[in-house]
Amino acid sequence: MHKKTIALVLATMLPSVSLSALAVDLFNDQKTNDWYKQGEQVLANKLAQTTQNKAKNVILFVGDGMGISTLTAARILQGQQAGKSGEEGYLSFETFPFSALVKTYNVDAQTPDSAGTMTAMMSGLKSDLGVIGVNEEIERGNCTTVKGNEVATLLELAEIRGLSTGIISTARITHATPKSSLCKISRSQLGRYF
Numbered sequence: 001m002h003k004k005t006i007a008l009v010l011a012t013m014l015p016s017v018s019l020s021a022l023a024v025d026l027f028n029d030q031k032t033n034d035w036y037k038q039g040e041q042v043l044a045n046k047l048a049q050t051t052q053n054k055a056k057n058v059i060l061f062v063g064d065g066m067g068i069s070t071l072t073a074a075r076i077l078q079g080q081q082a083g084k085s086g087e088e089g090y091l092s093f094e095t096f097p098f099s100a101l102v103k104t105y106n107v108d109a110q111t112p113d114s115a116g117t118m119t120a121m122m123s124g125l126k127s128d129l130g131v132i133g134v135n136e137e138i139e140r141g142n143c144t145t146v147k148g149n150e151v152a153t154l155l156e157l158a159e160i161r162g163l164s165t166g167i168i169s170t171a172r173i174t175h176a177t178p179k180s181s182l183c184k185i186s187r188s189q190l191g192r193y194f
Contacts, residue, residue, distance in 0.1 A: 027152040033135065036124040060154075061093060062121065064114055064177045068101075107136040118180035123151035132180050155181055 030036050063071075075094075076086035093099070104117035109129040116127045125135050133153070138145040155165045169178040 027157060030123060030125055030135075030151055033125050035120075035126045039124050060121070062118065062177060063093075064118075064171070114176035115180060118177045119151065122153040122155070122181050125151055127151075132176060153181055 075091055079086035079089040104120040106112045106116040106129040107126045113129055115130055115132045119127045127136055128140055130140055134146055134149045135151055137149045158165050167178055167181055
């Protein structure tokens with residue numbers, strides 16, 4: 001039996017079994033994905049351009065649905081409400097010392113949804129429209145295709161390394177964006193994120 005299959009069987013049969021081994025196996029598979037390798041190369045190029053020290057903490061702010069055009073409109077409105085023309089100002093988060101733009105889109109749709117885009121942000125892999133925590137090899141609506149196509153999230157990998165993680169959301173925690181961060185966390189474990 002394949003090592004990943006054994007880990008999945010154990011994880012489903014024994015609730016007390018830690019998902020750490022499963023997440024490590026899934027992550028090792030993720031690293032061979034073309035989407036992941038492409039993102040890893042872009043990140044390596046960016047890191048090579050900086051002489052900054054290693055980050056002590058990372059906070060990922062996600063403005064769900066906030067593309068460049070939405071940000072521009074918000075910036076103009078804020079400026080106009082302050083009696084100016086609008087373009088000259090900055091939104092509060094635009095003044096953070098570090099920021100990034102991310103191209104998150106679904107593999108099978110030009111207009112993405114939160115499930116696939118947050119899965120991309122949390123795993124480094126693009127996915128299909130309407131699915132959470134799996135790669136593009138699944139067939140939406142066919143649960144039998146999920147096994148073996150799960151992905152490990154940044155939170156899982158951070159926790160395996162002994163780091164503290166948390167989620168704050170203005171949406172319900174089971175909404176596609178925050179839920180994509182918690183892919184393999186059970187309902188009973190959700191309480192620790194409140």
